[in-house]
Amino acid sequence: MSTISFIKYYFSLGAAYVKYLFAFLLYKFEDFPNEVKVAALMTSICILILFFVQISLFWMSFMEKRKRKLRERIEKKWGKGMEYLVSQEASELLNEAQIADIFELDKEDPNKPLLKNNREKNMFVQVFYLYFISKRSEMSRTENTHTMLHMFGIPDYLEKEVSLGSMKHKVDALGKMRTFKLPISPWVINKLLNSKYLRVQRLAMYSNIMSSSDSALDYFETDFFDENCCIKDEIELGFSLQRRRKMGLKLPNLARWAHIQNNEKAQCMFVRLMRRFNEIEYCGQLKDLYNQTKKKKLIEEISRTWGYLHYVECEDLLIEALLTQPDDTKVAIMHAMTRLGTGRSIDALLDGFKNTTNPHVRYEALRCIYNYGPQGKALFNDLEQNASESDKKYFTFFHNPITLEKIRLDKEQAYHPSVETVFNG
Amino acid sequence: MWLTIYYIFCYLVFAYTLILLAGYMWLVLMSRLAQKQLDVNLPDDDTIKYLMQGSPLTPAVSIIAPAYNEEVTIIDSVNSIMQIDYPDYEIIIVNDASTDRTMELLINEYKLVEVPYDIAMRVQSKPIKRVLKSTDERYSKLIVVDKVHGGRKADGSNAGINVCSNKYFVCTDVDCIIEPMALYRMMWFVINSSKPMIGVGATMLMSNACIVENGKVVEAHVPNVPIPMFQQLEYLRSFLISKLGWSRINALPNISGGFGLFDTDVAVKSGGYDPMSMAEDVDMLLRMVTYMKNSGQDFNLALVPKVCCWTEGPGNLKQLVRQRTRWARGLFEIVSNHRKLFFNPHYGPIGALTLPYLFIFEFIAPLFEFSGFLFMIWLVFTGGVNWSAAFIIFGMIYFFSVFISFFVIFFDYKLKAVNWKHTKISYGKLLLATLLEPFIYHPLITYCSIVGYWRFIINTTAVWTPIQRKGVKKR
Numbered sequence: 087m088s089t090i091s092f093i094k095y096y097f098s099l100g101a102a103y104v105k106y107l108f109a110f111l112l113y114k115f116e117d118f119p120n121e122v123k124v125a126a127l128m129t130s131i132c133i134l135i136l137f138f139v140q141i142s143l144f145w146m147s148f149m150e151k152r153k154r155k156l157r158e159r160i161e162k163k164w165g166k167g168m169e170y171l172v173s174q175e176a177s178e179l180l181n182e183a184q185i186a187d188i189f190e191l192d193k194e195d196p197n198k199p200l201l202k203n204n205r206e207k208n209m210f211v212q213v214f215y216l217y218f219i220s221k222r223s224e225m226s227r228t229e230n231t232h233t234m235l236h237m238f239g240i241p242d243y244l245e246k247e248v249s250l251g252s253m254k255h256k257v258d259a260l261g262k263m264r265t266f267k268l269p270i271s272p273w274v275i276n277k278l279l280n281s282k283y284l285r286v287q288r289l290a291m292y293s294n295i296m297s298s299s300d301s302a303l304d305y306f307e308t309d310f311f312d313e314n315c316c317i318k319d320e321i322e323l324g325f326s327l328q329r330r331r332k333m334g335l336k337l338p339n340l341a342r343w344a345h346i347q348n349n350e351k352a353q354c355m356f357v358r359l360m361r362r363f364n365e366i367e368y369c370g371q372l373k374d375l376y377n378q379t380k381k382k383k384l385i386e387e388i389s390r391t392w393g394y395l396h397y398v399e400c401e402d403l404l405i406e407a408l409l410t411q412p413d414d415t416k417v418a419i420m421h422a423m424t425r426l427g428t429g430r431s432i433d434a435l436l437d438g439f440k441n442t443t444n445p446h447v448r449y450e451a452l453r454c455i456y457n458y459g460p461q462g463k464a465l466f467n468d469l470e471q472n473a474s475e476s477d478k479k480y481f482t483f484f485h486n487p488i489t490l491e492k493i494r495l496d497k498e499q500a501y502h503p504s505v506e507t508v509f510n511g
Numbered sequence: 512m513w514l515t516i517y518y519i520f521c522y523l524v525f526a527y528t529l530i531l532l533a534g535y536m537w538l539v540l541m542s543r544l545a546q547k548q549l550d551v552n553l554p555d556d557d558t559i560k561y562l563m564q565g566s567p568l569t570p571a572v573s574i575i576a577p578a579y580n581e582e583v584t585i586i587d588s589v590n591s592i593m594q595i596d597y598p599d600y601e602i603i604i605v606n607d608a609s610t611d612r613t614m615e616l617l618i619n620e621y622k623l624v625e626v627p628y629d630i631a632m633r634v635q636s637k638p639i640k641r642v643l644k645s646t647d648e649r650y651s652k653l654i655v656v657d658k659v660h661g662g663r664k665a666d667g668s669n670a671g672i673n674v675c676s677n678k679y680f681v682c683t684d685v686d687c688i689i690e691p692m693a694l695y696r697m698m699w700f701v702i703n704s705s706k707p708m709i710g711v712g713a714t715m716l717m718s719n720a721c722i723v724e725n726g727k728v729v730e731a732h733v734p735n736v737p738i739p740m741f742q743q744l745e746y747l748r749s750f751l752i753s754k755l756g757w758s759r760i761n762a763l764p765n766i767s768g769g770f771g772l773f774d775t776d777v778a779v780k781s782g783g784y785d786p787m788s789m790a791e792d793v794d795m796l797l798r799m800v801t802y803m804k805n806s807g808q809d810f811n812l813a814l815v816p817k818v819c820c821w822t823e824g825p826g827n828l829k830q831l832v833r834q835r836t837r838w839a840r841g842l843f844e845i846v847s848n849h850r851k852l853f854f855n856p857h858y859g860p861i862g863a864l865t866l867p868y869l870f871i872f873e874f875i876a877p878l879f880e881f882s883g884f885l886f887m888i889w890l891v892f893t894g895g896v897n898w899s900a901a902f903i904i905f906g907m908i909y910f911f912s913v914f915i916s917f918f919v920i921f922f923d924y925k926l927k928a929v930n931w932k933h934t935k936i937s938y939g940k941l942l943l944a945t946l947l948e949p950f951i952y953h954p955l956i957t958y959c960s961i962v963g964y965w966r967f968i969i970n971t972t973a974v975w976t977p978i979q980r981k982g983v984k985k986r
Contacts, residue, residue: 115903121525122900125907128532132910139921146924219561254551261558285551317702321566351705362567445629482627488644489626 104134156209164189168214171230174223180230182237189234200238207243211262218265228267241268249274253283260289267329269297284314288322295338296326311352320355327363341368345375354387361391369397376403385411386418393422401426405434413442417450424454424462432461439469445480452480524883525904531872532911539918541756546926548759549816552703556692559699564598570701571599572694572772573675577667578604578685582611586620588685589653591726597694602653603674604685605667608640608660617655621645628674634783636669637661664768665784665791672775672783681772682792686823688718688728689770693819697772700813709774709799709810712758712766713819714750714928717743721821722932728821730932733940738831741952742824744916744944747929751816751922752915758814762860764869766812768792770820777802777810788848790841797849797861804858816922818929832959839877839963846874877960909949916945 107130115123167189170176186192194200201207218231235241247259248270256278263270270293278290311319327337340363344356353375360368369392376388385407392400401423408419420438423431435458439451455462455469470481483489563569574592578585585604592602606614617623623643630639637659645653658670668682679701683689690696697711720734734740757763766773768791778795781802788794796812803810825831846853846869853870855862890896920938923929931937944952 118900118903121522122903124529125904129903129907129910132907132914136910136914136917139917143921143924216557219557257551261554265561314705316705317568317570318562320568321562321702324566324568445631449629479627479629486626488624488646 107134153209156206157213160206160210160213164210165213165217167234168217169221171234172217172222172226174225176230177223177225177227179227180233182233185230185234185237189237191237204243207238207240210238211240211244215262215265231266232268235266235268244268245271245274249277253286256281256283256286257289260286260293264289264293264296264325267296270294288319292322292326295323296329297333311347311349311355315349315352315355320358323355324359324362327359331363337363337365339368339371340365341371341375345371350381350384353381353384357384357387357391361387361394364395366395366397369395370399373400373403376400376407382412382415385415389415389419389422393425396426398426398428401428401430405431408434408438413444413447416442416447420451420454424458427459429459429461432458432465435462436465436469448477449480449483452484456484520886524879527879528908531876534868534872535752535911535915538752538756539915541759542752542918542922545755545759546816546922549926553699553816556695559695560596560692563695563698563702568702569598570679570698571601571677572597572698573601573603573671573677573680573775575603575605575668575671575675575680575682576685576687577607577664577671578609578613579607579667580609580611580613581685582609582613582616584686585613585616587726588687589617589621591688592683593650593652594691594726595689595694596691597698600652600694601675601677603656603671604653605656605658605671605674607658607662607667614655614657618643621650621653621655622647623653623655630673632673633779634669634672635786636666636673636783639670639673642674661786663786663791665788666786668791669783669786672778675775678775679772680775680778681770682768683770683820684768684822687715687769688721688723688726688821690819690821691727693770693815696815696817696819700811700815701772704811704813706809706811707774707777707803708813709777709803710763710766710796710812711772712750712754712763712812712814713770713772714814714816715767715769715820715822716746716818716929717824718821719743719823719826731818731929731937732932733937733944735940736826737944737947737951738828739824739826740940740944741948742831744919744941744948745952746824747923747941748916748919750814751919751926751928754814755816755922757865758812760860760864761812762865763812763814764796764861764865765793766796769822773799788841788844789837790845793841793845794848797845797852800858800861801849801852804862816926816928828955831955832962835956835959836963836966839960840967842869842874842960843964843967846870877957877964880957881961912949912953913945916941916948920945 108127111123111126111130115126118126167185170188171185180188191200201210214235232241241263244259244263247255248263251259260270260278275290275294278286279294281287281290330337340356340360344353344360347353347356357372359365360372372388372391376385379385389404389407391397392404404419404423404426408416408423411419416438420435423435432455435451435455439448439455442448442451452466452469456466458465466484473481574595576588576592578588581588589602589604604617606617622645624646625641626644628639628642630642640657640659643655643657645651654674656670656674658667661667661670664684671682672680679698681694681697693713697713700711701708716731717734717739718728719736719739720732721728722730722732733743754763754765771792773795777799781795781798783795784791785794800810825834849866852858852862853866858866887896920941924934924938929937
């Protein structure tokens with residue numbers, strides 16, 4: 087009996103039994119009131135579902151055991167080779183023969199494929215992925231990984247999964263390809279860009295941004311992000327841009343993308359990415375955005391970016407903004423001025439300290455003055471000597487060795503600039 | 512006339528039972544759908560760590576743990592919290608003026624010294640006496656806050672919120688054992704959310720029979736003692752079916768006070784924890800929802816279906832009755848304080864679905880059960896019971912209860928929510944609890960609920976007595 091006819095037989099047997107059960111129930115409770123019939127029916131359904139749940143539990147347990155065995159087999163056979171390939175020792179370019187030696191492929195039957203079916207390929211990818219993300223050394227070479235994966239037929243398998251698999255398989259395989267930095271065929275990317283799932287579309291875009299050398303990269307020429315923009319998008323985009331830069335490709339104009347988007351989160355994301363990738367070339371393009379926008383977060387991010395990238399041409403704009411912006415935006419502007427450190431904005435910082443009653447802003451202004459080089463230190467000492475009783479509390483932070491260590495300019499944080507813990511006035 | 516009342520009552524109870532069962536079925540279905548969604552959206556721990564670890568975008572978190580007279584466990588607990596694997600976090604231990612050596616032990620162990628502070632009391636709490644930090648670089652994440660005695664955990668948590676400087680905070684109990692990957696798992700939902708994520712709940716289980724090594728649970732077991740065993744099943748059911756089901760429609764009614772992540776700004780704007788509340792965790796979440804909805808902002812709530820925290824639950828009947836009576840009072844308080852949210856679609860699925868469900872099936876259920884029980888006794892004595900019909904209906908309820916609990920095991924296995932040391936033995940114990948629960952544990956909980964409601968009505972002063980900890984097994 088073949089498997090299918092075996093399943094068919096038992097399925098029909100089960101269906102007949104269910105039919106019999108309900109017929110029996112109807113007969114048995116014929117004279118009972120309706121509520122008893124309902125209760126009996128529900129009980130039977132519960133028992134039936136329980137039975138199926140139990141079967142699926144056993145099935146899942148059986149499948150997991152098989153999976154575990156397969157994993158153990160792959161790890162035992164090729165685990166050492168995988169570990170070697172991602173380690174510091176594999177820093178030289180290896181050819182196929184050398185990799186075959188490492189993986190001891192001469193022991194395998196040459197007439198059979200190394201990995202028999204998709205199940206084995208999937209497990210191989212999972213095992214290697216774990217080595218790759220947990221043990222990979224910066225010294226190891228991506229080319230070696232690619233050669234090894236080609237020898238095992240993994241890129242073809244992953245590409246098939248990406249183009250033909252379910253949503254889960256698509257996302258999973260695409261993620262693996264991005265992690266291994268495998269190139270993805272343009273036709274697959276084009277297909278995915280038209281996917282009905284937003285998540286798949288975006289992953290395809292990020293993959294293309296990562297590897298495309300000739301594309302105009304015009305994805306964000308429309309207000310693509312709308313309301314759906316999260317930190318994960320920024321992480322993925324950052325990863326793609328980093329890879330692009332490593333490959334020696336030019337980065338797209340992020341300032342232009344920031345201009346086009348309407349969503350504040352997306353705009354901030356592109357401005358932050360400019361900062362992360364030192365894209366000083368397009369800093370000037372942010373001036374218009376800075377003058378036009380009323381979005382507080384965006385103003386903060388642009389100020390911070392200018393500060394980090396030492397874009398001194400914006401200093402007048404920052405000084406002006408310090409007078410007009412609300413308290414919560416002022417902190418980012420003051421930090422930007424301090425990073426520029428041209429000596430022109432020290433008076434503005436002093437005004438920032440004096441012209442507000444918000445203790446948090448006052449403390450931050452003082453912190454910026456303290457960090458503003460020798461000129462700032464002199465002003466700081468002067469302020470300390472003439473400080474009123476109520477202001478003295480700010481200065482105590484600069485004398486304590488523990489809090490003093492933390493008094494530095496805000497660190498690179500995505501959405502929340504870090505402020506010294508014990509001061510959040 | 513009496514006969515009419517009798518029939519109305521019988522049909523009312525029967526209809527109520529059927530609707531209740533339908534509600535449970537719906538939650539099972541929602542939970543399954545949530546799992547399917549998580550299959551795609553929640554990768555394994557290694558991938559989460561790989562993506563978040565090296566990123567400068569990973570948001571920082573503050574862990575707040577109030578402590579009162581915890582000299583026996585405080586050092587182990589703080590060491591356990593320090594085992595957390597996350598790139599950017601601070602630990603805030605709030606000492607609520609302990610009368611034992613808690614503070615002294617902390618100072619000596621972590622070489623703490625006073626540092627200058629100026630803290631805006633953004634949410635209501637008793638005044639802070641001093642803030643201490645360690646001179647040892649290894650403990651630079653640790654901040655100890657010494658405050659005037661407030662007497663409630665909520666007061667300590669509020670002091671912690673006042674001190675914390677990060678966008679997100681996690682509130683926990685100092686004696687909880689946190690899984691090292693817990694923060695990564697929770698923050699994964701935050702970084703994947705396009706709307707503001709105001710709260711993330713995490714699955715919590717009982718640590719009563721677990722074995723702990725260096726502040727980490729290394730062997731997870733289901734307790735052998737009946738009371739904790741029933742609770743383990745109850746916790747699993749609550750997290751993997753009820754809360755996970757509600758999280759599918761963004762209507763999570765509760766983020767456990769034992770381990771929950773919140774958006775600091777939203778928590779502050781909605782007033783933080785209420786020190787007078789008996790259910791301060793539900794209360795704060797509902798106020799956060801109210802604040803977001805009233806200010807026209809959309810938000811997300813999520814639940815991590817993998818165990819993130821272990822807590823020691825009541826080990827005997829007396830402690831259980833005390834705890835559950837307090838919870839019942841808390842539920843009554845929530846129903847009475849937040850009544851404007853109930854059946855109100857303005858507050859989204861929480862107002863339109865979750866809270867009505869909570870009211871009809873959690874709040875009223877004990878009353879129905881209790882009155883049904885009294886009615887049954889009366890019928891037995893008057894000879895009015897149709898025994899064969901009664902057995903059929905009892906059978907339905909019993910099998911349905913078993914059916915729901917069975918799904919818990921199924922979901923646990925599918926989600927790998929808990930990494931049991933001996934899966935078969937653990938499931939065997941849970942099955943045993945499943946079969947016995949409707950006869951032993953459920954009537955007990957119903958009794959506690961009735962007592963709790965009664966105490967709320969007659970306005971007995973609530974006394975917060977902490978559970979006497981036996982401590983976990985250490986290797």
